[in-house]
Amino acid sequence: MAGETLLSVSGLRGGYGGKPVLQGIDLSVEEGEIVAVIGRNGVGKTTLLKTLIGLLSPMDGTIRFAGEDVTSLPADKRAKVGIGYIPQGREVFPRLSVSENLMVGETAGAGRSEPNYQRVYDFFPILKERARQAAGTLSGGQQQQLAIGRAMIGAPRLMLLDEPSEGIQPSIVQEIANNVKRLNAETGVAVLLVEQNLDLIVSMARRGFVIDKGRIVAKLGPEEITSRDVVRRHLAL
């Protein structure tokens, strides 16, 4: 871990028009780090990630990525500077084949790196097996792997990962967690993980932020984020 700040967010306010969902968020992610954002349903976790990738425009505050102010960049430009987005509910393109989904993912890395299909297939062999199958016919766990692979192929420096465990069999959840940890260790990609699954948070994250009503209400260090009791208490808040 290089210890350089990759993402820094300050005073971020935003939402869907009307009363802002995010009420001034400050957080940062270092290069190569896995950081969790935890909190109950409806507190604004997804809104935060959508604002970070640029699908929602902030009302106030700044977002800096790799030393550059990206606050006013549209989503496609933010993807191209190295922010990968794996949305809640996965949002694979259902009528495109698995390999076509990955091909769309190449766009983010175009001009910055060569798409590394070997690595994606190495992490998620099922994607190679099902390469020609329509993505909409995959199981939830397979779609989650495809959504991660689709972000990986664009060679991100930071992955925004929104509730990867939602609606997925427990056995697959742990497998996906291991894959993301291995990816982080091997490629140094940083991960901002939004989760409510206790096991996943404890096994993956090295630091955490607790969000409630659009604000960061607690910061969890390495000891706290790996303690099931502490995390459980914050999830139940």
Place this chain on the structure above:
Amino acid sequence: MDFFSTAFAIIYQFGDAFAFLVLSAAGLAVIFGMMGVINLAHGEFIMCGAYVTVAVARMGVPLPLAIVAGSIAAGLVGLVIERLVIRHLYHRPLDSIVATWGISLIATQGVLIVLGSTMQGIGTPLGSVQVGALSYSTYRIVLMAAAVLILLVLWLLFYRTRYGVIARATIAAPQMARALGVDTRRVYALTFALGAALAGLAGGLYAPTMTLVPTMGATFIVESFVTVVVGGADIFLGAAPAAAILGVIRAGLTAWQGQFFGQIGLLVAVILVIRVLPNGLSGLILGNRR
């Protein structure tokens, strides 16, 4: 008449109707299916292609190249109009209908003022073939082949090229595509230009068979809208099979009761489809798949 020449006559009638439906609808179907924009200036892109084709052909350029020129000209006009007007109305479907209608009026009146009420055409090339007792226009047979070829090329474009894959992803989920780095505005601009170029191609292909008047787009507009409404949003699962079915209806009714009833048949078909299948054939096919 012997069996063979009767069969040929029927197939010719069907092929002629099918080609006209496919060619006139392709551009409209791409723009509606891919972008959800109802382009009421569709007929004027066709007119643009026809006028440019004829003007270029009369300068001595071979007809196939002149048709390509007509198609490219319409595509470029499409690119400009997308940039100036359509782009600002993507999330306002009603406004885009009114705006494209306005463009249509400006185009027909503008051409009328600048070029007059008619332009000297070029004759239909290639002569005719005799089958049994009747003779058929060879050029119209070429148009049938052109319709099939264009469907094939479009399929390859959308299913076998990077642009096609990205365009299909953008249609399915524009926000997600953006979040993966896709410049969706550029995809929309290219797609609109492609639709305009296809309309121009239809105009160029039919130019030798028609009288060139500023309102000639109207000749195509009923058929193109009927095909797109019956077909629904997907050009391959919708517009193409719709053109085949409507081609049968039209050729059958025309042979039986004449041209007028062929036209009535199309309109009755569209009313029935709106009642029974609001999302058209492709809605039915895709719905059943899920």
